[in-house]
Amino acid sequence: MPSSTLKIENARFVVTVDQQRRIIQDGSILIDGQHIMDVGKAADLVEVRANRVIDARHLVVTPGFFNGHMHISYAHAVRGIFPDDVENRLAHVFNLQAAMSEEEEYYTSLLAIVELLKNGTVCFVDPGSTKFPDACLQAYEDSGVRIILGECVTDRAFPWNLPRYPTEEALSRTKSFIGKYDHRLGDRLRAWAMPFSAESCSAGLLRGLKKLADEHGTGLTLHHNSGPKPREQYLAEHGLPPTEYLEAIGALGPNVLLAHALGLDDAEIDCLARTETSVAMCPSTAAKEGRGVREHGRMPELLAKGVKVALGSDSANSSNHLDLVRSMNLAAIQYKDARQDTGLIPAETALELATLLGAQAFGLGDQLGSIEAGKKADLVLFDTNRPEWQALFNPINNLVYSADGRSVHTVIVDGRVVVDAYRQSFVHEARLFQKVQEIGERLQARTGITFPRGRWPMV
Ligand SMILES: [Zn+2]
Numbered sequence: 001m002p003s004s005t006l007k008i009e010n011a012r013f014v015v016t017v018d019q020q021r022r023i024i025q026d027g028s029i030l031i032d033g034q035h036i037m038d039v040g041k042a043a044d045l046v047e048v049r050a051n052r053v054i055d056a057r058h059l060v061v062t063p064g065f066f067n068g069h070m071h072i073s074y075a076h077a078v079r080g081i082f083p084d085d086v087e088n089r090l091a092h093v094f095n096l097q098a099a100m101s102e103e104e105e106y107y108t109s110l111l112a113i114v115e116l117l118k119n120g121t122v123c124f125v126d127p128g129s130t131k132f133p134d135a136c137l138q139a140y141e142d143s144g145v146r147i148i149l150g151e152c153v154t155d156r157a158f159p160w161n162l163p164r165y166p167t168e169e170a171l172s173r174t175k176s177f178i179g180k181y182d183h184r185l186g187d188r189l190r191a192w193a194m195p196f197s198a199e200s201c202s203a204g205l206l207r208g209l210k211k212l213a214d215e216h217g218t219g220l221t222l223h224h225n226s227g228p229k230p231r232e233q234y235l236a237e238h239g240l241p242p243t244e245y246l247e248a249i250g251a252l253g254p255n256v257l258l259a260h261a262l263g264l265d266d267a268e269i270d271c272l273a274r275t276e277t278s279v280a281m282c283p284s285t286a287a288k289e290g291r292g293v294r295e296h297g298r299m300p301e302l303l304a305k306g307v308k309v310a311l312g313s314d315s316a317n318s319s320n321h322l323d324l325v326r327s328m329n330l331a332a333i334q335y336k337d338a339r340q341d342t343g344l345i346p347a348e349t350a351l352e353l354a355t356l357l358g359a360q361a362f363g364l365g366d367q368l369g370s371i372e373a374g375k376k377a378d379l380v381l382f383d384t385n386r387p388e389w390q391a392l393f394n395p396i397n398n399l400v401y402s403a404d405g406r407s408v409h410t411v412i413v414d415g416r417v418v419v420d421a422y423r424q425s426f427v428h429e430a431r432l433f434q435k436v437q438e439i440g441e442r443l444q445a446r447t448g449i450t451f452p453r454g455r456w457p458m459v
Contacts, residue, residue, distance in 0.1 A: 006031040007050035010042045013395040014061045017356045019372040031377040034415040039371050058385045059098060059409060060395045061372050062175040063124030063323040064378035066358025068280025069259045069312025073129040076098050076108045077440035079316045081451050092250045092449050094161040099447050102132040110139040110427055111436050117145055119323040119405030121379040122413045128152025128194035128223050141185055150194030151177045172209045178216050192219040194423040206251040219363055227263025227296055243268035252277040257361055262296040269294045273305040278361035282312040282318035283330040294338035310361035311328040311353045323405035324354045330399050347400035376414055383409035
């Protein structure tokens with residue numbers, strides 16, 4: 001028997017998201033090292049032994065979740081400080097971000113990772129927030145999470161406090177970042193090109209970064225929205241709507257992930273489908289910011305055209321939670337309501353967004369995103385011994401419409417149990433919470449970015 005086998009035995013349901021989308025009742029999964037060796041009916045695997053066996057009679061197993069847009073770093077330290085209707089939110093965001101020290105970023109990243117893993121996220125894209133990756137490497141290593149990192153670059157004047165460099169320097173910084181970090185930590189760490197947005201970067205920079213990503217076999221992500229106002233501005237400046245502009249300059253393709261992607265028109269959706277560009281949509285941020293899903297949300301049309309759509313939670317000060325079960329829920333219900341059509345984004349589709357489609361959008365669909373022999377063992381085990389999971393007949397409906405991340409019981413990444421019966425063992429949580437609270441107090445005092453603590457008197 002190999003030294004690192006793990007068996008998940010007698011699971012109430014295994015939601016495989018495999019090609020047939022099988023849901024196995026009373027299923028077992030055998031993991032050897034990083035990989036899934038076998039998955040099937042418990043009765044067929046009853047003879048198989050392992051070094052560790054998890055009795056999963058009360059558990060529902062799904063693939064691990066992929067979070068396509070999650071700014072780590074500053075946000076956890078000042079979570080919830082912005083009033084709902086705060087003005088110039090993003091100006092404050094980037095001033096707070098710029099003020100983070102190396103030590104502060106390590107602790108806030110650690111807290112974010114604890115929250116991500118305990119809510120079932122096994123892999124996330126940090127769109128260039130991390131300023132001190134070396135300081136945070138230990139957190140990535142200890143926690144066992146998968147992370148896609150990059151250095152945020154821009155080369156044009158922009159209203160917010162973003163890192164700006166001459167074009168050539170932005171390119172060379174990205175090249176050395178990818179060279180230094182891609183495929184580290186047993187391939188759990190990936191490094192991508194991360195221009196902030198097309199508005200803050202020249203065509204030359206975007207084109208150069210896409211070329212770098214192609215040459216290094218890696219990805220590129222940037223913030224991207226359309227809608228009537230940006231379309232007008234792009235037409236005036238470039239003679240093309242935003243998404244067609246990106247295509248025209250050679251910045252789209254199968255290794256590109258556009259964040260938010262609101263306000264696309266039909267021609268722009270065709271453009272993404274044609275170039276096999278993926279998107280990461282953040283339903284909770286869009287809703288909280290009043291972005292108008294009825295007018296600007298095009299998720300059903302993107303999916304109908306075969307565009308790979310991932311879900312993003314965005315930061316702890318955007319949505320303000322990192323729970324992809326809540327994001328799945330919102331994705332599943334907001335289009336039904338906005339368009340008065342209950343056929344839109346069924347619960348099964350919502351689960352695909354967070355799992356297989358997410359993995360495909362990250363370029364990792366051949367290795368991750370479903371529970372199949374040969375794939376890497378990234379799994380979430382949900383505890384059904386909870387009121388919100390009862391009664392249980394349809395596990396996907398219960399997951400998407402009734403549960404949330406609090407019923408995540410156990411999480412496995414790369415074959416390693418990183419959350420074990422609700423507990424992680426890589427950090428002392430009470431001390432970490434205290435530390436991040438203090439960082440938040442210091443950060444507000446240092447930047448002067450403070451707000452009344454709510455609309456009601458705090459006595
Ligand atoms: Zn963002």
